Amino acid sequence: MIPKNIIPANKRELKNYIGIGTTIKNTLTLTHRALLKMIHNPEVFFDMTLMPITFTLLFAFIFGGAISGNITNYLPTLIPGVLIMTFVTSCGSAGAQVREDADKGIMNRFKSMPIARIAPLASILIADFVKYAVAGIIVFVIGFLLGYQPDAGIIAVGVTILFLMFITWCLSWVFAWVGMIVKSASTVTSVSTMMMMPLSFLSNALVPVETMPWWLQWFVNINPLSHVITAIRLMLTNGTVGLDFLVSLGCCFLILIIFIPLTLHAYKKK
Amino acid sequence: MNKEENSKENESLAIEAHGMVKKFGNYMAVNGVDLKVPVGSIYGLVGPNGAGKTTIINMLATLTQANDGTIKIFNYDVKKENNIVRQLIGLTGQFASIDENLSAIENLMIFGKLHGLSGGEAKKRAYELLEEFNLTEHKKKSVEKFSGGMRRRLDLAVSLISEPPLIFLDEPTTGLDPRTRAQLWKTIRKLVEKGSTILLTTQYLDEADQLADRIMLIDHGQVVIDGTPDQLKDSIGAESLQFTVRNIEKVNEAMKIVEKILGVEVQQVEDSNVTAPMTQIDKLVDILNELNKANIHLSDVHIQKPTLDDVFMTLTAESIKNVPGEK
Ligand SMILES: Nc1ncnc2c1ncn2[C@@H]1O[C@H](COP(=O)(O)OP(=O)(O)OP(=O)(O)O)[C@@H](O)[C@H]1O
Ligand SMILES: [Mg+2]
Numbered sequence: 001m002i003p004k005n006i007i008p009a010n011k012r013e014l015k016n017y018i019g020i021g022t023t024i025k026n027t028l029t030l031t032h033r034a035l036l037k038m039i040h041n042p043e044v045f046f047d048m049t050l051m052p053i054t055f056t057l058l059f060a061f062i063f064g065g066a067i068s069g070n071i072t073n074y075l076p077t078l079i080p081g082v083l084i085m086t087f088v089t090s091c092g093s094a095g096a097q098v099r100e101d102a103d104k105g106i107m108n109r110f111k112s113m114p115i116a117r118i119a120p121l122a123s124i125l126i127a128d129f130v131k132y133a134v135a136g137i138i139v140f141v142i143g144f145l146l147g148y149q150p151d152a153g154i155i156a157v158g159v160t161i162l163f164l165m166f167i168t169w170c171l172s173w174v175f176a177w178v179g180m181i182v183k184s185a186s187t188v189t190s191v192s193t194m195m196m197m198p199l200s201f202l203s204n205a206l207v208p209v210e211t212m213p214w215w216l217q218w219f220v221n222i223n224p225l226s227h228v229i230t231a232i233r234l235m236l237t238n239g240t241v242g243l244d245f246l247v248s249l250g251c252c253f254l255i256l257i258i259f260i261p262l263t264l265h266a267y268k269k270k
Numbered sequence: 271m272n273k274e275e276n277s278k279e280n281e282s283l284a285i286e287a288h289g290m291v292k293k294f295g296n297y298m299a300v301n302g303v304d305l306k307v308p309v310g311s312i313y314g315l316v317g318p319n320g321a322g323k324t325t326i327i328n329m330l331a332t333l334t335q336a337n338d339g340t341i342k343i344f345n346y347d348v349k350k351e352n353n354i355v356r357q358l359i360g361l362t363g364q365f366a367s368i369d370e371n372l373s374a375i376e377n378l379m380i381f382g383k384l385h386g387l388s389g390g391e392a393k394k395r396a397y398e399l400l401e402e403f404n405l406t407e408h409k410k411k412s413v414e415k416f417s418g419g420m421r422r423r424l425d426l427a428v429s430l431i432s433e434p435p436l437i438f439l440d441e442p443t444t445g446l447d448p449r450t451r452a453q454l455w456k457t458i459r460k461l462v463e464k465g466s467t468i469l470l471t472t473q474y475l476d477e478a479d480q481l482a483d484r485i486m487l488i489d490h491g492q493v494v495i496d497g498t499p500d501q502l503k504d505s506i507g508a509e510s511l512q513f514t515v516r517n518i519e520k521v522n523e524a525m526k527i528v529e530k531i532l533g534v535e536v537q538q539v540e541d542s543n544v545t546a547p548m549t550q551i552d553k554l555v556d557i558l559n560e561l562n563k564a565n566i567h568l569s570d571v572h573i574q575k576p577t578l579d580d581v582f583m584t585l586t587a588e589s590i591k592n593v594p595g596e597k
Contacts, residue, residue, distance in 0.1 A: 006465040007433070007435070010344070012357070016352075016354045022386075032380065037371045107367075108367050109361065109429075114356040114357045
């Protein structure tokens, strides 16, 4: 029922700005919404689970013998490669989600409410951290089952997952921006696959660079993903942070500096 | 003195808009509409498809910016003070704006929290609203599995969660069954009793007639007429005479007789149904006498008061005729 009287407009406490506290509260509430959506639609985890499983098994059995003599010796090369491929394919999902929301009536409701404009966007990008974490853990579990034991131990595994989560999060801003400028949500996913798939294959993810022709080596060496992969291989075997690690982080900050303003600008115009 | 009265008037207006204009490219979707809605009233916006009703609501509810004109909601400017305005309004758009992937209760809780309610308050409000809109038994169901009417009800419930003093309802009863519609009318009246102001659009003119204190009829983005339902009905003239001729061949003859007596144009509605504006009721006796003399028999005759449907038909047809000349 509607029990009490409605407070008239002139008796209300009103403010014409949205403070940082409200912004954070709104973002958390909407992150909760995005997480609930994941729980209701567990299919979103399927591709993130299925892909690393098939890739690891497939590549381990096909290339393992040829490249490293046997499967176990190949795993330290392969696992970081599969990790990066898994993460990289999921970096478009936030952009697609943002776009889907923007196309639906729910965006009109958000717009008519006194909430921080940025909250619907930010919440989706935050909630996707959960997906990334799940993906990272799955790859390591599969590797472990095949006999992979990173020399640097469990802490290095944790650092690697966090590092990759951050990198993927930065990349997801690129596709959040793509989501704002293309026609539909499905375009975002195809753009991200078209861009990231070749990038992840044309890297040192699966095979040693030395086996490639010189022009390919040239590209593989400037591909930022190769630096990321080298960085996590070093982290997982030695437990140390090398130059590649820093170069990767540098690339990420560059992406953030360019794409956060671009995305916000496109988002506000919508 | 005058100034004081003026400000008093402003205070009692929930919506005050002057010369609202919205263009899409070269197309004038809304073309200079003025709107004044007093606090505590129900205002109905009616008009043909594409007239500009939704566009007007979108401008009032801060979803789109008007190209021209001033809009004030409780005396707050929608452009400069849009966040204040957003704290004072609830909107149920023409199309569903709830989250398909969440359950009913989750939708209500999330939107409650976004409006600044605590978890406990949001839950309490959510349950009250589920009860009010007969959704309690479906609270855990995902909205994807809702029927059209259930979605509509949840959509309405979500817009009431902040107990706003001004509520926009864009075709709130479209797709609702008769009982649910009647319940919604009750809810709307109750909201007004508690102090809310309501602006609604509808394609059901009897609904506007029943609910609204004032109605505005718009067409091609312009106001055709506004006033109380009775004023609107009076505007298209008085009662009309309607009769059915038993023998179809004699319809034309009957029409001529009536035209001669009343001195107005008579219209053939269907095969043997005839209608004519009737300013002098006592001429009815003459008509019946003359028809009788001409040996024309009627199977039905009655005097009809104009309905809002007549207002709609007459006035929007007129503006269709006028528009090409204007452009
Ligand atoms: N985003 C838009 N871009 C271009 N034209 C638009 C847009 N939104 C509305 N219009 C046009 O503006 C006019 C008014 O549309 P509006 O939705 O306000 O009509 P309405 O009165 O709500 O109609 P209905 O009864 O069908 O809901 C229509 O001619 C429509 O095509
Ligand atoms: Mg409409």
